Amino acid sequence: MKRLTNVLSIVLGTLPTFVFSFTAQAAESGGKAVSDLNLRPGVTEISGQVYDLHMLMFFICVAIAVVVFGVMFTSMYLHRKSRGAKPAHFHENVKVEIAWTVVPFLILVFMAVPAAQTLIAMEDTTEPDMTVLVTGSQWKWHYKYMDSEVEYYSLLATQQEQITNRFEKGENYLLEVDRPLVIPTGQKVRFLITSEDVIHSWWVPDFAVKKDANPGFINEAWTKVDEPGVYRGQCAELCGKDHGFMPVVVIAKEPAEFNTWMSEQEEALRKAKEEEQRLLAMNMSIEELMAEGKRVYNTACAACHMPNGEGLPGVFPALKGSPMVMEDQLAHIDIVLNGKAGTAMQAFGKMLSLKEIAAVVTYERNAWGNNTGDIVQPKDVNAIATGE
Template identity: 65%
Template sequence: MKQWLYFLLVVWVALPLGATEMPLNMTQGVTDISGKVYDLHMTILYICCAIGLVVFGIMIYSMIYHRKSKGAVAANFHESTKVEIAWTVIPFIILIGMAIPATKTLIAMEDPSDADLTIKITGSQWKWHYSYFDKDIEFYSSLSTPREQIDGREAKGENYLLEVDKPLVLPINQKVRFLMTSDDVIHSWWVPAFAVKKDANPGFINEAWTRIDKPGTYRGQCAELCGKDHGFMPIVVQALSETDFDNWLVEQKQLANNATVAAAASMSQTLSLEELNTQGEQVYIARCAACHQPNGAGLPGVFPSLIGSPIIKGPVDDHLNIVLNGKPGTAMQAFAKQLSAIEIAAVITFERNAWGNNSGDVVQAADVGNFSSSNASSTEPIEVVADAASTIAATTTDITDAATEKTTQAIEAVAKVVTPEVVAAADLPTLTLEQLIAEGEQVYATVCAACHQASGAGLPGAFPSLIGSPVVSGPVSGHIDIVMHGKPGTAMQAFSSQLSPQKMAAVITYERNAWGNNSDEAVQAADVASHGQ
C-alpha cells in the first residue's frame, strides 16, 4: 500500500512540473497579465491533478483490494448525512479557491484605464487596420507570405502565414489600450504572448490593453472563423524600447510626407500598358487574389469573376468607383486609403487586360486623381494630391530652370496638403442647413457611429452620449476644437488630418441638430478653417 501511495505522490508532483516545460502547455508571455494568466492556469492544473490523484487513486485501490477474486463482499448501506455534507462542502471550497484568483485576473484584464497610448484596431477580410490616436499614424497590415509558398511551389518559410508587410509597433513599459471593431464580419485579435484575445464586431467597440515587459517580435492571428482566408490573417507586433518607439514615430511621419510627395509626383507620370500591367499584377496578387483568385475566376456565389464582368467591360469610371469606394453590403472594400493612385491605376489596367479581357484600356494615376476630384465620396488626400499634380504638370510645360524650380516647390507643398490651414486659403462654399445635415449624416455614419453609435447614445462608461451633451449643446468653438484636435487621454481622436473642413463642418452641424438636439446652428467650412488658423 505504501508503494502505491509513494507512486501516486510522485505522479502528482511530476505531471504539473513537467507540464511547465512542455511545448503544448500555455506560455508565460511577456506581460504582467500573461504571467497572471499563466500562474492561474498552473494553479488550476495543480488542483485538477490533485483531484485526479484522489479520485483515480481510490478507484484503483478499490479495484485491486476489493475485487471478487479476493473474496470481497459488497457492503449494504444507505445514505449518509456526513458523506452528503462532505461531497457538497468540499467541492464548494475547491470552487471558491479557484474563483478568487480567477476573478482577480479577469478584473485586471478588463481595466484599460490610464492608458499611455490608444490604438484603434479594425479587422476586415483579411487584414488589420491600425490607427494610433493623437499620432496621425495609420496603416493596414496584411499577410506577406509569398504566394509561391502558399501554393506549394516554394518551401515554407520559418514564419509561414505568420508574417505581415507592416507590423504593429508598440513601446515597452507603457500601457497600451486597444479599441477593436470590424468593417465586415466578426474577427478576433489574438496575441498569446500578451494574453490578449478580443472579438472585433462590426458596429461595436471592444476594449483590451497590454503592457509589454521586453522588446521583441510577437505573433498571433485572427482567432475567429471570419471567412475562407481566415488562416491568412496574421498579427505581428514589434515591441521597441521607449526611445526607439519615439524615433519610429518621427520616421513614420517623415515617410508619410515622402509618400505624399511621391504620390503627387506620380500624378504627372505616364506609364506604358506593359509597365502598368506588371505593377498591377503585383498589386492584384497582394490585395485582390484572396477573393477573386489569382486567375480572376472568383468563387461562384461568394466573390464574382472578373473575367468579362460588367465592371471590367464597362466604363472605366465605374471600375474606378468600385475600387476606390468599395460596394456597401458586400465584401468589396474601399481601397482609396489602402493604395496609392498609381497602384489603383495599375491594378485597374491589369484587370481590364488580363485573363482574356484585353480591353487595351490604360488607366493613369492622373485619371484616378481626376475621378477623385470630381466625386465627393472619394477621400480628401487623393483629391489634394490630384490638385497638386495639376500644379506640377502646369509648371513642367516649359522645361527651363524657372519651371523646374516651380515644380520642386509644388512637390514640396504637397507635404502640407492635409492641414486645414492650406484649405482655408481656398474659396470655401457656404451650404444650407439641410445640405450640411445630409452630408454630416454620411460622415457621422462612416467615422463616428462606431464609437458614439448610430443613435448618438454612445456606450456608457466607454463613449459619451452626444444627446444633449455639454460639447454638442455648448459653444460651437469648443465643438470644433474637439473634433479637430481630439481629447488627450480618451478615445476621441483628432480629425483635422482625416477630414476636410467641409466634412468637419457638416458632421458638427449634424451632431448639433440630430437626436433632438435641434440647435438650428449651421457650421460652415470657413468656420472650421478659420478656427484652425
C-alpha cells in the same frame, strides 16, 4: 482487472517518452517556450499571471483526480468480488452529503479568488500611455495610432509559391506580414478592437491578449511589454475563406527607437501626400501602370479573383471577360474604391493609394486577354473619390 492492468502498463510505458519529448522541446526553445502542449508564460506581467493561474488550476485538478481515482481504484481492488466482499446497503448519510457539498465549495472559492484578480487585471485598460485602433477585415488588419496620423494595413507576407508548395516553406510560414504593428516597451498600450465586416479575433499568445473584433462594437485590451522583440499571433476566429492567412505580428521597440520609427512614419506620410499631389498633375505610362498594377493585384486581389483573373465560380466573380471590366470604367473604379455592400468585395479606398488603385484598375482592364486599351490615371480615381 486484467484489462485495467494492461491499460495502466501502456500509459506508464509511454510516460518516459512523453517526458523526454517535453524536456527536449523546452531545451531546444532555450527556455522561452516550455512546450507546444502547454500555455506559454509569455512576455508580459499579465501573461505570467495567466500562466501561473493556469498551472494552479491544473495542479488542483490533478490533486483532485489523484484523490478521487485513488479512492475509486483502491475500493475496486480491496472490495472486489473475488475477495468475498459484500456490497453495503445504505441510503442517506448526512455527514457524507455535507462533506461532498462543503469541500467542493471551498475548493471553488480558493480557485475563484486568484482567477477574479487576474481577470480584473486583464480588463483594466485605464491610464494607457498610448492607444491603437485595431480593425479586422477579410483578410487583413488595419492599425491606427490614435495620437498621430499614422495608420496602415498589415497583410500576409508569405509568398503564394510557399502556400502552393512550389517553394520551401519559410521559418515563419503564414505568420509574417508586410507591415507589423510597432509598440514601445515599458509602456501601457491599449488596443481598441473592431471589425469592418465579419467577426475576427486579434490574438497574440505572448501577450495573453485574445479579443473578438465585432462589427459595430469596440472591445478593449491592453499590454505592457518589457523586452524588445518580435511577437506573432493570428486571427483566432473562423472569419471566411482566407482565415488562415490573417497573421498578427507585433514588434516591441525601446522607447527611443520607437519614437524614431514613429517620426519616420510621419515623414513618410507627409511625402506620400506630396507624391499624391504630384501624381494628380501628371500622366503615368501604361507600362508603369501595368507593372505596378500586377504587384497590387497579386497582393490584394488574387486571393479571391485568382492570379489568372478567373475567380471562383459561384463564390468570387471572374474579372477576365467581365462586362463591367470590359465596358464600364467608372463602375470599375468605384467598386475598387468603395467596395460592394452585401458581398465580400471590400473597399480599398483607405488601403491603397490613388496610384495603386489607378494601376490595378488599368491592369485588370488589360490583363488575361481583356485588352481594352484603357488607361486609368490617379486623377481619374481622385475625381470619383472626391465626387468631382
